[in-house]
Amino acid sequence: MNPRLGRLQPYPFEQLRALLAGVTPPASLRPINLSIGEPKHPTPALVTDALAGALDGLSAYPATAGTPALREAIAEWLGRRYGIPAPDAATQVLPVNGSREALFSFAQAAIDPSRGEARVACPNPFYQIYEGAALLAGAQPVYLNDGAPLESLDWRGVQLAYVCSPGNPTGRVLGPDDWRRLFELSDRHGFVIASDECYSELYYDELRPPLGALQAARQLGRGGYERIVAFSSLSKRSNAPGLRSGFAAGDAALLRAFLLYRTYHGSAMSLPSQQASIAAWRDEAHVRENRRLYAEKYRAVLPLIEPPLSTAMPDGGFYLWVRTPVDDAAFARELQRQYNVLVLPGSFLSREVAGRNPGQNRLRVALVAPLGRSNSNGFAGFTGVRVLLTMSSR
Numbered sequence: 135m136n137p138r139l140g141r142l143q144p145y146p147f148e149q150l151r152a153l154l155a156g157v158t159p160p161a162s163l164r165p166i167n168l169s170i171g172e173p174k175h176p177t178p179a180l181v182t183d184a185l186a187g188a189l190d191g192l193s194a195y196p197a198t199a200g201t202p203a204l205r206e207a208i209a210e211w212l213g214r215r216y217g218i219p220a221p222d223a224a225t226q227v228l229p230v231n232g233s234r235e236a237l238f239s240f241a242q243a244a245i246d247p248s249r250g251e252a253r254v255a256c257p258n259p260f261y262q263i264y265e266g267a268a269l270l271a272g273a274q275p276v277y278l279n280d281g282a283p284l285e286s287l288d289w290r291g292v293q294l295a296y297v298c299s300p301g302n303p304t305g306r307v308l309g310p311d312d313w314r315r316l317f318e319l320s321d322r323h324g325f326v327i328a329s330d331e332c333y334s335e336l337y338y339d340e341l342r343p344p345l346g347a348l349q350a351a352r353q354l355g356r357g358g359y360e361r362i363v364a365f366s367s368l369s370k371r372s373n374a375p376g377l378r379s380g381f382a383a384g385d386a387a388l389l390r391a392f393l394l395y396r397t398y399h400g401s402a403m404s405l406p407s408q409q410a411s412i413a414a415w416r417d418e419a420h421v422r423e424n425r426r427l428y429a430e431k432y433r434a435v436l437p438l439i440e441p442p443l444s445t446a447m448p449d450g451g452f453y454l455w456v457r458t459p460v461d462d463a464a465f466a467r468e469l470q471r472q473y474n475v476l477v478l479p480g481s482f483l484s485r486e487v488a489g490r491n492p493g494q495n496r497l498r499v500a501l502v503a504p505l506g507r508s509n510s511n512g513f514a515g516f517t518g519v520r521v522l523l524t525m526s527s528r
């Protein structure tokens with residue numbers, strides 16, 4: 135087998151299983167899972183109806199490039215959402231089966247192992263796919279700690295840089311100055327930017343949606359999107375993680391090579407999924423409602439845990455990145471043991487760099503569980519989060 139497989143780290147949820155082995159939560163308490171970033175709001179009927187109405191499409195092999203209609207719907211959405219001219223649907227947009235597989239496979243297509251030791255820059259903490267993609271492409275992941283200046287990384291040999299905005303798990307959004315500096319570094323060192331924007335539609339100031347990579351590029355006069363590919367998804371935006379639908383958009387030359395790779399890899403989206411995706415990208419009402427529901431959860435939960443635990447409303451996404459007064463893994467284990475509440479220790483999502491692990495003493499709390507309707511505080515679904523407060527004051 136490929137020896138690079140041996141370099142993969144255990145996935146955070148495997149680490150969580152190991153951490154909780156032998157832990158028996160009180161049977162009297164309802165289990166509350168705030169560990170997985172899986173949307174729980176229902177998939178909108180306009181998506182499921184479009185899917186059901188297109189089932190005859192199962193009789194045909196879909197093209198890897200997707201249908202022109204889907205590429206057009208995505209290009210138009212990008213134009214509307216980011217206030218940019220719609221990208222060229224034929225060359226600058228490519229449907230993918232969710233952003234996870236695309237973020238992974240993009241590294242396999244983008245890394246050139248003949249150029250000496252290839253390095254892949256990842257944020258830290260980070261979505262684990264970036265690291266696995268780098269390792270399986272034969273590259274060395276290098277990490278930029280949350281909050282550290284971009285320039286503090288040694289960018290020599292970096293061929294690909296993953297960025298995530300809004301960030302998982304921090305919720306941080308990159309601003310215009312971050313993008314300008316990243317583009318300058320990309321010009322100087324020649325690396326490709328893979329911009330993971332799968333949380334781009336979960337923001338809580340309707341007047342200030344997060345800046346996207348393509349939008350930032352246009353604003354800085356980089357209309358050809360040189361060395362930039364943005365990845366987005368319907369999973370969080372449209373509560374459709376099972377649809378497996380997203381897109382890559384940007385630099386036409388990179389997407390041409392990526393399409394070639396994907397043709398061999400065999401990652402075409404089924405025609406019913408494409409029809410459902412078209413319906414989803416064309417509608418914003420359900421996305422606004424989705425944001426409203428998440429905003430409601432933040433409003434309910436933040437006052438319960440903000441003092442004394444340190445956390446804050448993120449710029450975007452659906453996580454809280456909570457500081458713990460004790461070791462994060464121990465805290466998470468106790469939360470499960472005493473209260474039947476599952477959260478993810480921050481250190482499972484990060485690596486130690488220069489003696490510092492930015493996930494240490496942090497928890498990632500996914501605000502996906504539905505708000506309860508009828509307990510004394512009105513937040514039955516968040517009993518466990520409220521418990522964080524009790525623990526920290528011991």
Ligand SMILES: Cc1ncc(COP(=O)(O)O)c(C=O)c1O
Binds near residue numbers: 171330332366
């Ligand atoms: C940061 C980030 N990127 C990408 C993904 C992948 O999402 P999907 O493959 O459903 O588009 C996730 C999923 O949780 C994520 O957290």
